[in-house]
Amino acid sequence: MKKKVFGLVLLVVLFLYSCARSKKQKLLSVYVTDSKTVKLLAPSALEHEVNVMQMLTGSFVASKKEAVNMIACTECTAEKISVVMMNELGIEIASLLYSSSDISLQSSFLPSNVKPEYIIMDFQNVYYKPSLLAAEYKASGLSFMVEKNGGVERRFIKDRDVIIEMIEKKDKKILLHNYLRGYTYRLTELDDE
16 A cells, blocks of 8 residues: 555655756857857846736647737836736746746757747847847847837848747837747736736
8 A cells, every 4th residue: 555655655655756847057149040149148138127917819821720828927127027827817937037047947848959048039129129139149240120100019030031039019019020930929918807
């Protein structure tokens, strides 16, 4: 009987360990193209502080699955970026924390090969100061440009004339489309109600 209980406890512990993986590492550069890397900037490069709850819809062109929907509670300050992702029932499925010295990702939902620095790079491209992003991309042989037209802001990352990523910000909606990697995020700010 004791062996069965021990075996059951061991299985539960192994299951929980496998579902709640955590990555903690020193900051790395991110491959924006197959051959060019860009360094992550510190959270102090934020354009302004962000504290929002958003509906995140993500899709990957190569995937035959439907789009993934989740709620993202995002808090960005000069010290950190914190994102808690939940399913539509409010159950936490992932949490991401970034400071100028570390990144940690905990998730029972995301594939184990998802690197948190790539998620942070997308957040940088959306929320960081354009002048700082432009300087970092230029140092890597890429360009970062911003176009504003009425109430719409578009951010472009290019390798010469080829658009790698486009971000469109309008009202409480953000569209991020990475043409090179074939994925799209749609973020819609949820009302405070």
